Amino acid sequence: MPQRHLSLTRDPRVASERASLEARLSELRGELDLPEGFSPEALAEAESAAVEPPGLDLREIPFTTLDPAGSRDLDQAFHLERAGSGFAVRYAIADVPGFVRPGGAVDAEARRRGQTIYLPDGSIPLHPRTLSEGRASLLAGEDRPALVWTIELDAAGAQTSARVERALVRSREQRDYAGAQAEIDAGRHDEQLELLRVVGELRIGQERARGGASLPMPEEEVVVDPDDGYRIERRSPLPVEEWNAQLSLLTGMAAAGIMLSGGVGILRTMPAPDEASLARFRAEVAEIGSPWAAGVRYGDYLRGVDPAAPRGMEILEAATSLFRGAGYTPFDGAIPELTTQAALAAPYAHVTAPLRRLVDRWGLAICLALCEGDEVPDWVRSSLADLPALMRAAGQRASRAEGAAIDLVEEACAASASRAA
Numbered sequence: 001m002p003q004r005h006l007s008l009t010r011d012p013r014v015a016s017e018r019a020s021l022e023a024r025l026s027e028l029r030g031e032l033d034l035p036e037g038f039s040p041e042a043l044a045e046a047e048s049a050a051v052e053p054p055g056l057d058l059r060e061i062p063f064t065t066l067d068p069a070g071s072r073d074l075d076q077a078f079h080l081e082r083a084g085s086g087f088a089v090r091y092a093i094a095d096v097p098g099f100v101r102p103g104g105a106v107d108a109e110a111r112r113r114g115q116t117i118y119l120p121d122g123s124i125p126l127h128p129r130t131l132s133e134g135r136a137s138l139l140a141g142e143d144r145p146a147l148v149w150t151i152e153l154d155a156a157g158a159q160t161s162a163r164v165e166r167a168l169v170r171s172r173e174q175r176d177y178a179g180a181q182a183e184i185d186a187g188r189h190d191e192q193l194e195l196l197r198v199v200g201e202l203r204i205g206q207e208r209a210r211g212g213a214s215l216p217m218p219e220e221e222v223v224v225d226p227d228d229g230y231r232i233e234r235r236s237p238l239p240v241e242e243w244n245a246q247l248s249l250l251t252g253m254a255a256a257g258i259m260l261s262g263g264v265g266i267l268r269t270m271p272a273p274d275e276a277s278l279a280r281f282r283a284e285v286a287e288i289g290s291p292w293a294a295g296v297r298y299g300d301y302l303r304g305v306d307p308a309a310p311r312g313m314e315i316l317e318a319a320t321s322l323f324r325g326a327g328y329t330p331f332d333g334a335i336p337e338l339t340t341q342a343a344l345a346a347p348y349a350h351v352t353a354p355l356r357r358l359v360d361r362w363g364l365a366i367c368l369a370l371c372e373g374d375e376v377p378d379w380v381r382s383s384l385a386d387l388p389a390l391m392r393a394a395g396q397r398a399s400r401a402e403g404a405a406i407d408l409v410e411e412a413c414a415a416s417a418s419r420a421a
Helices: 012-031 040-048 105-113 129-135 177-185 191-210 239-262 275-288 298-303 312-322 359-372 378-420
Strands: 006-008 063-067 076-083 086-094 117-119 122-124 143-153 159-176 219-225 229-235 264-269 327-332
Touching: 012 117, 012 229, 012 378, 040 105, 040 129, 063 177, 076 191, 076 239, 086 159, 086 191, 086 239, 105 378, 117 378, 143 239, 159 177, 159 239, 159 359, 177 191, 177 239, 191 239, 191 298, 219 378, 229 378, 239 264, 239 359, 264 359, 264 378, 275 298, 275 312, 298 312, 327 378, 359 378
Parallel strands: 063 159
Antiparallel strands: 006 229, 063 076, 076 086, 086 143, 117 122, 143 159, 219 229, 264 327
16 A cells, blocks of 8 residues: 655754654653663573573474564564475464563563563663563574474364474574565565465465454554654555464464463453444445445455555544454453454464563463463462553553654654655
């Protein structure tokens, strides 16, 4: 789709405007009371954290990471292969539970932060960078302890088994989305990218069959270019990003199944839209001129919406009313009444981004214990009930910060463009 592209250049005439914007971005951190650095105790603990060596060595498996260009906090690495008529998905996740001592200084700071916040002038990490961008990150060419998921799929992409275990891994290559997509488009991609496409499309088909309903909203982000300064882009995800996301969703659904079978866990839940919300949406899109036909599931209707088409964004913005009430649901013993994430039409848990999101550390520790037949650690059980409030506060803080930063950049870029005209 067309990009909204605003620039604040390095031209000397606007150098002061750029400096003013950067000063305002810095002030924003103080206004929103965002964390500044880590305590000496947390930094020292992160530097010296000792991880128990895994008993399983999977360094012969050529894992690959796929992330935005320039990323250093690499949570996931994948390896895909055909297995009979189906597929074997290996998904290595950074072993944050192994690095972070429960009750320690890093743990306390991570609970206060909740998640990494990404701003135009730099990120505010969940963990000290020596961990999140160093010792725990699945950087290419480095031996790393990881929690490796092995998930088997049948020929249609449906899960047939899943387990997680600690292992030593070594990623072979760090890829970025744009580069991977370019390889695919040019027909120069290797077997891993081809299998990512095949498995990703099969999993999208599985989501459609379940009645899942994704909302293909374009992302608005601030890009910092060394030559052109700041610009704001609105773009839709590349196909390779959607396929890669399906690996994470698959793992999260596998984790939810393990938790529900084990009777302990924390799910990412969202209720299905009620009839009144659906009726309002149906009336809105009819008024827009793109009626939702009777008998068509709302997920199927949304999949047919092109954000770049006239009034396409208007339809998607109206659809946001159908995706409300998402939260975290902990349980220990009795299974909760709501176990599904309505957009996925399946139970789901966050376990694939522990470097950047607090709750994933709990989910991973639970699934590892259940798969190994061990007791779920006391620190996990005693703090499960705290997580929904911690994550809600973190999400609100990140949303305010990222939205305010985009507003500041947009205002500065628009003012610069107006004066240049």
